[in-house]
Amino acid sequence: MTKTDRNAAASRFKHAKNLDDVDPQDFAWAVPIMRAGYAGRSLVYLVVAGVSLWSIFKGGEAEGTKSAMQALDGPVGLITIIAIAVGLFAYAVWRLIDSFWDLEAYGTSAKGIIARIGMVVTGVVHAAIGVIAITALGYASSGSQGQKLLSDFMQSTLGSWVVTIAGLLTVATGIYYFYKAISQNYRDHLQANHFTMHWNFLLRAGLAAQGAAVMIIGGLIAYSGLSSNSSGAGGLGTAFDWLKDQAFGNILVILLCIGLLGFALFCMVNAFYRIIPKAADPSVESMAYKVRQLAS
Template sequence: QIGRMMTISDLHATASRFKHAKNLDDIDPEDFAWAVPIMRAGYAGRALVYLVVAGVSLWSIFQGGEAEGTKSAMQSLDGPIGVITIIAIAAGLFAYAVWRLIDSFWDLEAYGTSAKGIVARIGMVVTGVVHGAIGVIAITALGYASSGSKGQKLLSDFMQSTLGSWVVTIAGLLTVATGIYYFYKAISQNYRDHLQANHFTMHWNFLLRAGLAAQGATVMIIGGLIAYSGLSSNSSGAGGLGTAFDWLKEQAFGNILVILLCLGLLGFSLFCMVNAFYRIIPKAADPSVESMAYKVQQLAS
């Protein structure tokens, strides 16, 4: 009984950062159990994206080629296994998009309605939309949709205007801020509030931190390139992971930097997969489950 009360208090600690969060004692986890499979599928799909991109890029580099962006990496998957992989990626990303939307709407992670909580929940919606868009890219890689020079021309025309230049620049700066937040998560390790404590998560936490830091570096590079494109009104520099790889390759020891980044993204893929298996949803959590944060605190006392 004491252990049960302690783990419930741990869940309270997770929510205590958000002043107006609903009392978790008043919530029956079974009411939100339906959200757990969606969350698991979403994080698994996200993990698969980074596994494919980093894996294909490393293989290409070792074969004398170049690192590839998300769409190019998916297009390089051929044959029945490749098609199945891309379908799994798309389904997972759409599941992740849905998960972020319902997570925000039902406040499943108890962020509450304080200013900080509202910002966090808006961020969930944004990440949901972004990952839904990546899911569309996956479908595009199968050849069921098309995107080409017309979209690039529209972006270029938009960026030639003063409004377009400012919008793209601000979008780039916000992306940089997102990358900084990933670094903050890696340093503060606040993700431990939402991960179950077990042998793997407790002993391999350094890999999770490295993966988050690598994702932070990637997102910051992408954001910086987008912001620069906005300031220079040049749409060719505004891109995703492929553009970031191209920029890194042009630097001193470029290939080594790209390889290190790919290895880091494999770590982020692991981080996403660990979340798929062991993430704690405060409003849907079994009270007997202990978080990493609680376990670390317990070991320190």
Template sequence: MSQQSQGDALDWAVPIMRAGYAGRGLTYLAIAGISLWAIWSGGSAQGTQSALSRLQGTPGGGIVLGLIAIGLIAYCVWRVLDAIFDLEAYGTDGKAIVARIGMVVTGLIHAALGIAAFTILYGTGTGGSGISGLTRKALDLPMGQFLVGAGAVATIGAGLYYLKKAVTGDYQDNLQANHFTVNWNWVLKAGVAAQGVIVTIVGGFFLVAALTYDASEAGGMDKVFNWLSSQPFGQTIVVVICLGLLAFALFCFVNAAYRIVPRASSEDVETLAKRVKSKVSD
């Protein structure tokens, strides 16, 4: 089968990918937007679950919440399909296998958020993250501290990987080059960096929870915001991070529109990385 016919055979996965990234973008747009509004109103930044719960009470919020839930489930499906069929051509060496396993884990995390959004939408749950409770259950398992610690190290690694992508611009390899992606590349870079900071801090919380055998030390984005707020110039840092999350939301929307899927895309698609390199050489 030719490269082109193989790509045509896998085109069915692309709409799922686009829906997934759109849902992910809506999620971060809601978190950052609601958090910035809360800060402006004299409150504090909101974690994922709190932001989604607040969204339910706004005009049209139920529709957006439904789109977020569907999108996050689609993102999970996309990541699982990506890992199984190697749609982004990672390969089968050790590094590639780790990356593909990471895709599945990332997908499952987003599926959990999507399910939480559904429970908020239909009033069957409060949207509480329950991260401490889940961490306590994990710690109580045989070798629980090791498992939580390993998860923490993996999360920190994922955060550092985001930061590496922001510095090196590796994310540009998966985006089409066009007027928008070229001119807004600096915003995309800032968004990837902001996500890297948050994921790394979350991993740090889980590592402390594992080392101290204290599940209350674990937490998600709400704990990140609370911790950052307690630092010198904390509120300013939180505002900067929220602006970074707006940029990451844009990054997700750009991926929804312009992400290249190597095994389902034409070979003549110019990548953003290639365009940026050509501009630098000029």
């Protein structure tokens, strides 16, 4: 890569550091892993939101991640769950290698290190969701034993504090999703094209919905830690149950499900159009770069 190319690449990624002497071909192998990971992540939210909306339409209730996957039956359902599991494990691997090789060029500043640690955490979380997908196939035991272990752990002072802190960190993650939706800093990572530039409002709505879901989950986890009651700790299923008990609960659940479909779209757009600074062609323009060009 020439000096001109390096300067061009750096100008397209506002946060990018250390792109000198980087040959995009050296990290081209990471791109398919990233794409598979985001596609798997998209499938999770598509299945959960889609199954939940269908269940509500038929007079039932919204489903959590595991229940939604277990609702898939027949050959198509089996293939879908396998694709989800493979995709989520690919996403976990992607976040780990992204952090280790600093493929998104965050650098080694305090802010960059925090971002890279966050990648590892999200990788571990999505590996756990991949395990849930395998559980839905019937290859693992039910979650009752895990619930009992959590309950026993939360009876101790240390356990209560650990769960409470985990809940507060989850709330902070939800707030960050809202921040991304408001600031639109994700545009620095997405290619500028007709779809991303004209349908950006859907991407923002999807991120905001994910932020709402994660904040509710985190709040319930934190409350469970403070009250030493494990029944409130859970994922999307618990969040749906809590929302349903509120005023206009069913409407809120439906709106959240529709929003999560938007987040599924956001993940799929990332699968197709996400830019990896250390593996990107210097001629590729990000949405943020295009917006700055149009504004100048």
